[in-house]
Amino acid sequence: MARWALPALAVLVVAGLAAAPQQQTSVRLAFVNSQAILQQTPGYAAAESTYSKELEGFQSEMLRLRQRLDSTVAAYQQSSVGLSASQRQTKEAEIRRLQQQVDQRSNELRQRAQERERELIQPLEDRVKAVIEGIRAERNIGIMFDVAAPGSGIIAADQSLDMTALVVQRLKAGQQQQ
Helix, strand or coil: CHHHHHHHHHHHHHHHHHHCCCCCCCCCEEEECHHHHHHHCCCHHHHHHHHHHHHHHHHHHHHHHHHHHHHHHHHHHHHHHHCCHHHHHHHHHHHHHHHHHHHHHHHHHHHHHHHHHHHHHHHHHHHHHHHHHHHHHHCCCCEEEECCCCCCCCCCCCHHHECHHHHHHHHHHHHHHC
16 A cells, blocks of 8 residues: 555645646846946946056057067078077077067966956946846846847847846946945
């Protein structure tokens, strides 16, 4: 009798679930365009300008390093015919060291540029996220999508679900209060 009890109980549970009224849970959806929001966020233009100026400095340093390497290689190529084998080896080793220094400095500058961009943009992104979360909670929205996110897959949506303008409005209102 015990071996029939478990399957019978399972059938009763499944039948009870099927007979129970289905609860309809509707999840409210909305979307934003984070790129449009960020570009309109107070302080973004100043951060972008600062980053652009600093990036120009990084790029000019890289250009100087590349020019130095190129001129060293060109000088070697012009004089290599008249050099002894040991002198060529010495010059080639010097060029390799210089190439490594240029590559290392290039990586350092690229990393520094990325860090600086995060330093300038992260506080703005945090403010945007806080406002989006506040609107999501206030309007009881279950999920908010970012149509600007790579691979969002959203190709069309009801524009009444777009919260972008509201987020920008709140960000600007918050900036005026500070």
